[in-house]
Structures are given as C-alpha cells and as structure tokens.
Amino acid sequence: MRLKFTMTSALATAASLMLSHAALAQAAQTFDEVVAKAKEEGALFIAISSPGVPEGHQALIKAFNERFGLNLRIEWTPTNPVQTGTRLIAEAGAAGSVDIVGNGGPQEVMVLKDRDIVKPYPWAEVFGKELNGFDEIANRPMEDLRGYVLPIVDVAYGISWNPNLIADEEVPSSWAELFDPKWKGKFSVNSLALNPLDYYTFAVGKDATLEMAEKTLDNEPVLERGTAAATRAVAIGQVPVGLSAFHIAQRTEGVKFKLFDDYVALNHTFIYVPETAPNPNAARLFAAWLVSEGMSVVEEFEKLPRAADVGSPLAKMVEDAKAKGAKILEEDSLANSSAAAETRAEISDMLTNR
Structure with a gap:
C-alpha cells in the first residue's frame, strides 16, 4: 500500500509539474499573439467600479479598439469588487462571466488568490515594450501581488x-x-x-x-x-x-x-483578470492598456489618482x-x-x- 501510495504521489507530482510548465508556456505569449487572439475572442466583459463615468467608458472603448485595430463588443458594469469576488467564488469550476475585475484592494485580491481564481501572469514581459510606461507601472504592486494585479487607483x-x-x-x-x-x-x-x-x-x-x-x-x-x-x-x-x-x-x-x-x-486598488475569464487575451490587453496609455483618456472625464x-x-x-x-x-x-x-x-x- 505504501509503495502504491508513493508511486501515485510521484505521478501526481509529475503531472502537476507538467501542468505548471504548460500553464507557464501558455501564459508567456508575445504581444502580437495576444492582440491576434483578442481579435478572435471578439468580446470583453468588464466589472470595474472606477473609472465610473459612462461617457468615459465609451471613450475608453472607442480609443482601445482604435489603438489595436479591434472591433470588440465591450460591456462595462461598474460593480463593487467585493460583489464581483463573491460571484467569481460561486462560479468556481464553471464557465466564467467576467473578464476584468476592479477596483479591489489587497484584502479583496487575497481572497481570490487563495482560491487560485487569480493567478500570476508575465505582464511586464508581454506588454512592457509595447505600452508607454507600462513596465514601471506593472512593478508597483507589493511583491506578494506582483504579476497578479495591475494598479489603477490609490x-x-x-x-x-x-x-x-x-x-x-x-x-x-x-x-x-x-x-x-x-x-x-x-x-x-x-x-x-x-x-x-x-x-x-x-x-x-x-x-x-x-x-x-x-x-x-x-x-x-x-x-x-x-x-x-x-x-x-x-x-x-x-x-x-x-x-x-x-x-x-x-x-x-x-x-x-x-x-x-x-x-x-x-x-492601493487594482484590476485583475480571473482564471475563468471568457476572453482572457482581450482582458489582459485592455487591462495593460488602461493602466498605462488609457489613463490619459480617463483624465478627460474623471481623476483616478495614483501616488506613484x-x-x-x-x-x-x-x-x-x-x-x-x-x-x-x-x-x-x-x-x-x-x-x-x-x-x-x-x-x-x-x-x-x-
């Protein structure tokens, strides 16, 4: 029994490592691949509370699609991040309904991180050379959350x-x-x-x-x-x-x-992409653009201050x-x-x- 248990454990560990490597390989996409896959996905469902001005949402959607040559159908619901987090926990193991969540602080993110609903992504590697100022912005969150979230409002x-x-x-x-x-x-x-x-x-x-x-x-x-x-x-x-x-x-x-x-x-509040996002590439592209180049569009309608x-x-x-x-x-x-x-x-x- 002990030998069987040990062999089973070893196989499970090996399988887990293979899955981890596969996940990392899948995540380590190039910028061009993300844009191409976002175009294929064709839609985006956003649950970010700030920016919260509807006119600002429309301006951001228009600017984003034009910036990357897309024609995504984007729905934006300015939902409280605690409510969205509860929804994501309830959806665990099923098809997701939200692509981007915000503006949760560390305590809200921690709940999702502990349940593997939000996982790390190589944000700086994928977008750092393409989006003005993004590399520095992506590295602002605390070390425990770096790669899991992007800063949006302080x-x-x-x-x-x-x-x-x-x-x-x-x-x-x-x-x-x-x-x-x-x-x-x-x-x-x-x-x-x-x-x-x-x-x-x-x-x-x-x-x-x-x-x-x-x-x-x-x-x-x-x-x-x-x-x-x-x-x-x-x-x-x-x-x-x-x-x-x-x-x-x-x-x-x-x-x-x-x-x-x-x-x-x-x-410090953040936006983040859950593992269950139905349109993960469109979500990551929009999130990275929003916290960098997109902030200039936001500023025309409302202030989203960041101390850094x-x-x-x-x-x-x-x-x-x-x-x-x-x-x-x-x-x-x-x-x-x-x-x-x-x-x-x-x-x-x-x-x-x-």
Whole structure:
C-alpha cells in the first residue's frame, strides 16, 4: 500500500509539474499573439467600479479598439469588487462571466488568490515594450501581488468639509480629534467597518484601533453606505465634516478636502483578470492598456489618482504630508493585509452588536 501510495504521489507530482510548465508556456505569449487572439475572442466583459463615468467608458472603448485595430463588443458594469469576488467564488469550476475585475484592494485580491481564481501572469514581459510606461507601472504592486494585479487607483483617505458650514481652520486634522464631544453627531463615516480605520492597525496595533472605533461610535457619527455617501452627506449639509478620500472629494461639488496631519491611510486598488475569464487575451490587453496609455483618456472625464504617478496632484499631496511628519499607512504585504482584515472584522462585529 505504501509503495502504491508513493508511486501515485510521484505521478501526481509529475503531472502537476507538467501542468505548471504548460500553464507557464501558455501564459508567456508575445504581444502580437495576444492582440491576434483578442481579435478572435471578439468580446470583453468588464466589472470595474472606477473609472465610473459612462461617457468615459465609451471613450475608453472607442480609443482601445482604435489603438489595436479591434472591433470588440465591450460591456462595462461598474460593480463593487467585493460583489464581483463573491460571484467569481460561486462560479468556481464553471464557465466564467467576467473578464476584468476592479477596483479591489489587497484584502479583496487575497481572497481570490487563495482560491487560485487569480493567478500570476508575465505582464511586464508581454506588454512592457509595447505600452508607454507600462513596465514601471506593472512593478508597483507589493511583491506578494506582483504579476497578479495591475494598479489603477490609490485611495488616499482624509477629511472633507463643507465650507459653508465650517471655517477651514476649524476642521479636525486627525481622526482622534473627532472624539471630542463637540463633534458628537456632526461627522459622517463609511458604515463598512468605519473604513479606513482598520489601516490604523499598522501604526498603533489592533487593540488601540478597536478603542478608536469605540470612541468613534460613542460620538454618534452619521453612518453612510460607502465613502462616497459619507462625502455626499457633507456636500448637502447634513454634517459639516466627514471621512472621505481624495478622488471622491474631487468628484463631489461643494466640499473641500485635506489629508490628516498624523496618519494617511493609502489604499492601493487594482484590476485583475480571473482564471475563468471568457476572453482572457482581450482582458489582459485592455487591462495593460488602461493602466498605462488609457489613463490619459480617463483624465478627460474623471481623476483616478495614483501616488506613484510623478508630478500628479495626489503624489504632491502625499509628499507634502510626509514632509510634515505624517506616517503613510498602507498594505505592503499580505501578512499586513491579514492583520487589517482581522481588525476590520472585529469593527464590523462591533457595529452589528450596537
């Protein structure tokens, strides 16, 4: 029995290695092969939440098809990446329905990576010489996710305020200032685990972050479904200030925005191609083009800031914050992401039990 088990294991290992080599060989396509196969596929199904302007979607589709001489039928649904991830997990083992997913952060990607729904691809090798600036962009993600994802938006969190309700100098410069009784019921925050409070785990630890969550809730914030909704609450005058993000505040009329002086939560979000993508070549070609050359098309309709884009408004804002002593809180490893996810889960339980 032991001999049989050993031989079976050896055969399974050999088969696994052969499959791995075959997969790598299949993945290591040339740029011209990707374009040719994309043309054969003829379609593309995108589930990316940002860019989110419909006019921008149409402009991107037109520019993409013209750039590569294609006539793909492209459907774009700006779906929340958590919902899309749940859908992909449910579809595991069956025919896929989504080609490109976004804009998930490391915690969202980690769930799919652990299930082999998202696997590595030689992005830089295939597209680096063909797309302007792509090689550097493809290597920006943390080492644990390099090859799995491409960077699309950096969500830099801070505080927004309504200048018709509060003077600039009265706006809190840290999350901790919101614990003051004078702010009771006068600020808005994302009801999803008080996002981005879980990032404070990287600076002060889980226990202190959970204490911050308790103090936040004790001061009776206006809880909104999402950071965009929390920002809208400020814009319409429901509250004078609210937790917000740079790119969301830019899109929202009637608010001003700044980063906190002590800590800046910076969430790197990505787009990625699942293994079940029905049109994998069209998906990879579009994804690589979007995060490089396609960003100039996006900029005509909305801002998708990335802190590593030299000279960009967000890059300057983050550098200024660092120069003043602010600590940047970001997920730079999957171990780091796991710690934040654990804190987030406990904050969610705290909200449920109140």
